[in-house]
Amino acid sequence: MSDTNAVRLDAQVRIVGTGLLGASIGLALRSQGIDVALADSSPSSVHLASDLGAGRPAHSDDSPKIIVVCVPPDVTADVIEAELKAFPDAVVTDVASVKLFPLHQLQARGVDITHYVGGHPLAGRERGGAISARGDLFLGRPWVVCRDEETPAWALALVEDLVLDLGAVPIEMTPEAHDEAVGLVSHVPQIVSSLMAKQLEGASDEAVRLAGQGVRDVTRIAASSPGLWIQILGANKDSIVGVLENLQKDLQNVTDALRDISAPGARKVIAEEMSAGNAGVARLPGKHGQNKRYAQIVVLIDDRPGQLAQLLTELGELNINLEDLRLEHAEGAQMGMVEFSVVPEVRETLVSELEKRNWRVA
Amino acid sequence: MSDTNAVRLDAQVRIVGTGLLGASIGLALRSQGIDVALADSSPSSVHLASDLGAGRPAHSDDSPKIIVVCVPPDVTADVIEAELKAFPDAVVTDVASVKLFPLHQLQARGVDITHYVGGHPLAGRERGGAISARGDLFLGRPWVVCRDEETPAWALALVEDLVLDLGAVPIEMTPEAHDEAVGLVSHVPQIVSSLMAKQLEGASDEAVRLAGQGVRDVTRIAASSPGLWIQILGANKDSIVGVLENLQKDLQNVTDALRDISAPGARKVIAEEMSAGNAGVARLPGKHGQNKRYAQIVVLIDDRPGQLAQLLTELGELNINLEDLRLEHAEGAQMGMVEFSVVPEVRETLVSELEKRNWRVA
Numbered sequence: 001m002s003d004t005n006a007v008r009l010d011a012q013v014r015i016v017g018t019g020l021l022g023a024s025i026g027l028a029l030r031s032q033g034i035d036v037a038l039a040d041s042s043p044s045s046v047h048l049a050s051d052l053g054a055g056r057p058a059h060s061d062d063s064p065k066i067i068v069v070c071v072p073p074d075v076t077a078d079v080i081e082a083e084l085k086a087f088p089d090a091v092v093t094d095v096a097s098v099k100l101f102p103l104h105q106l107q108a109r110g111v112d113i114t115h116y117v118g119g120h121p122l123a124g125r126e127r128g129g130a131i132s133a134r135g136d137l138f139l140g141r142p143w144v145v146c147r148d149e150e151t152p153a154w155a156l157a158l159v160e161d162l163v164l165d166l167g168a169v170p171i172e173m174t175p176e177a178h179d180e181a182v183g184l185v186s187h188v189p190q191i192v193s194s195l196m197a198k199q200l201e202g203a204s205d206e207a208v209r210l211a212g213q214g215v216r217d218v219t220r221i222a223a224s225s226p227g228l229w230i231q232i233l234g235a236n237k238d239s240i241v242g243v244l245e246n247l248q249k250d251l252q253n254v255t256d257a258l259r260d261i262s263a264p265g266a267r268k269v270i271a272e273e274m275s276a277g278n279a280g281v282a283r284l285p286g287k288h289g290q291n292k293r294y295a296q297i298v299v300l301i302d303d304r305p306g307q308l309a310q311l312l313t314e315l316g317e318l319n320i321n322l323e324d325l326r327l328e329h330a331e332g333a334q335m336g337m338v339e340f341s342v343v344p345e346v347r348e349t350l351v352s353e354l355e356k357r358n359w360r361v362a
Numbered sequence: 363m364s365d366t367n368a369v370r371l372d373a374q375v376r377i378v379g380t381g382l383l384g385a386s387i388g389l390a391l392r393s394q395g396i397d398v399a400l401a402d403s404s405p406s407s408v409h410l411a412s413d414l415g416a417g418r419p420a421h422s423d424d425s426p427k428i429i430v431v432c433v434p435p436d437v438t439a440d441v442i443e444a445e446l447k448a449f450p451d452a453v454v455t456d457v458a459s460v461k462l463f464p465l466h467q468l469q470a471r472g473v474d475i476t477h478y479v480g481g482h483p484l485a486g487r488e489r490g491g492a493i494s495a496r497g498d499l500f501l502g503r504p505w506v507v508c509r510d511e512e513t514p515a516w517a518l519a520l521v522e523d524l525v526l527d528l529g530a531v532p533i534e535m536t537p538e539a540h541d542e543a544v545g546l547v548s549h550v551p552q553i554v555s556s557l558m559a560k561q562l563e564g565a566s567d568e569a570v571r572l573a574g575q576g577v578r579d580v581t582r583i584a585a586s587s588p589g590l591w592i593q594i595l596g597a598n599k600d601s602i603v604g605v606l607e608n609l610q611k612d613l614q615n616v617t618d619a620l621r622d623i624s625a626p627g628a629r630k631v632i633a634e635e636m637s638a639g640n641a642g643v644a645r646l647p648g649k650h651g652q653n654k655r656y657a658q659i660v661v662l663i664d665d666r667p668g669q670l671a672q673l674l675t676e677l678g679e680l681n682i683n684l685e686d687l688r689l690e691h692a693e694g695a696q697m698g699m700v701e702f703s704v705v706p707e708v709r710e711t712l713v714s715e716l717e718k719r720n721w722r723v724a
Contacts, residue, residue, distance in 0.1 A: 136724045142572055181569035181571075181572050182572060184569055185565070186574065188558070192558045195554075196639075196642075197639035198612060199642065200645050207542065208547065210504055210547050211547040212484050214551055214583040215646070216646055217580070218579070218582075218583065219639075222636075223640060226640070233620060234623040234629065234632075241617060247613065248610065250557045251613065254557065254606070255603060258602060258603055259603050261596040261599055267592050271589075274591060274592070277584035278556075280562035283563065283570050284573050284577070309677065312674050326688055327688075327702075
């Protein structure tokens with residue numbers, strides 16, 4: 001491993017709440033040799049996480065330097081308060097996906113929050129529980145850290161070291177900016193996905209047979225469990241309701257325009273709403289969708305062991321580094337499609353090299 | 363190739379409209395040695411498609427047995443009418459994503475539609491034009507065929523042979539059932555995705571940095587071009603408006619419940635809407651999401667050429683056939699994650715074999 005991957009934390013870590021996030025943090029820290037003490041209101045949950053390799057059950061004589069509270073938003077403030085009291089020398093952080101709600105509760109109770117630094121890893125899975133935990137869950141993901149004016153530099157540094165050790169990217173934000181941001185890029189999309197999926201509930205078998213990748217993508221996160229989401233949405237309603245109201249107006253505009261599509265201006269309304277959607281999706285950074293940093297190449301391969309390895313061996317011989325790769329099987333077809341990304345400069349040469357070697361480039 | 367892949371069509375095919383779908387059909391048919399004549403209102407578009415290998419420019423003495431109309435919905439009926447008149451012995455089919463709209467136009471004009479069989483391949487890309495065409499675009503995809511009571515069996519058989527030669531799966535439906543189905547599983551999801559994406563237009567850079575896979579998936583198809591979609595939505599408004607009205611009601615319910623989250627029953631409303639979303643997304647068939655036919659394995663590899671090939675060579679040695687594979691790079695990380703699917707029976711043995719060979723299985 002390079003220097004940038006060296007372990008920063010050199011301290012006992014206590015994790016309270018051994019669900020998906022708590023157990024994933026434990027797995028990642030244990031793989032770096034860090035002592036991890038696990039606590040949970042359910043002893044059997046601690047044992048499961050411990051058996052999975054996420055740490056050891058907490059002892060009464062533990063003295064953690066940093067405590068990560070990984071419990072649902074409704075009880076986050078309670079647990080933070082209890083941990084601050086039980087371990088007055090430790091720094092307490094959390095992973096709740098809302099930041100103002102627990103902060104306001106702590107402030108209202110007059111808790112001394114000098115040693116509390118809010119946190120939120122932008123990572124998760126549709127499947128919950130320690131059993132779905134992965135040590136690599138946070139790799140390359142943003143992890144918001146909310147400092148207070150009162151936060152001592154050493155406490156902030158400790159939390160950021162933890163974040164870096166988990167492979168995530170610390171981003172300092174105010175709790176207000178955080179909650180507004182996740183309302184827009186996480187909570188409202190969840191509602192939209194769930195409500196779209198709801199419309200499919202009574203669909204005919206014939207209709208769902210026609211479903212393609214579009215509706216699958218739009219509704220993927222609708223598989224998330226309602227229990228946790230109700231807490232998140234309720235705790236961040238101030239950031240969400242305004243966005244939902246705008247969405248309602250837009251939906252009303254489109255519905256009205258469609259209902260009376262021959263009216264002057266009706267098509268223009270729809271065009272403007274959809275163009276604004278083009279502009280909105282273009283705001284999302286990164287590889288997904290209309291990424292222009294890489295060129296795509298599709299190769300058709302026979303559906304038998306060794307074909308993909310052969311292709312990749314030859315790509316290795318050509319000294320090509322793949323930026324992204326997907327293998328897909330067409331239902332019932334005797335072939336697979338390999339779609340991969342390369343830097344645009346090499347695309348043309350690579351295609352002709354592959355064709356020279358008798359690969360079928362689509 | 364096996365018998366099931368033998369070419370069925372033995373006839374000249376004429377394609378009118380050489381955009382993404384027309385050129386993709388041409389590419390697939392040409393690869394099977396079928397004579398493809400290309401026509402388009404734009405001669406340069408014909409030349410581009412022809413240069414790409416989708417067929418040859420149409421001649422005045424062509425005598426196609428089957429004509430595929432691949433033009434936007436607004437002009438589909440006009441072109442079908444003209445083709446039926448120009449080639450009275452041929453079967454005319456189309457690929458418009460609405461089926462009642464062109465049919466009603468033809469009927470209103472008193473066109474003899476005995477030789478017209480409506481069609482709609484459920485396939486596409488966000489990128490349009492012949493330049494994005496792929497001969498494998500239809501592999502394994504549903505392709506709706508709308509027969510009429512008057513349709514002769516030979517005409518239907520010819521269209522179904524075309525569909526099978528393109529690797530797609532013909533599904534017979536009435537135009538009414540088709541339009542209702544695509545309204546629900548394609549057109550409304552497009553509107554939902556576009557309107558969600560619109561909300562991101564004015565987002566702060568800080569907010570979009572926190573975007574994860576959820577919002578990316580929900581908004582992926584919002585990158586589609588408005589021009590064609592306005593025609594599709596307008597032509598299918600009768601199937602769409604009702605669904606949009608239900609969606610509006612649901613959105614209103616959730617917004618009201620959130621605004622007054624402490625009121626009795628408010629959380630129950632949200633729970634019910636989200637649970638209905640769980641049930642809705644579970645209706646979608648296939649691999650995506652809650653697929654239980656395959657087991658997933660994640661292996662961490664170093665980000666350098668040859669690593670993935672090495673892994674796949676070893677999988678080949680172990681005689682493992684991959685059902686699906688994804689390589690992903692974590693932003694800024696010196697490693698990639700390879701996630702692949704195998705039949706569940708081999709999972710356990712495979713993981714221990716990989717670990718024995720020093721692969722890092724997550």
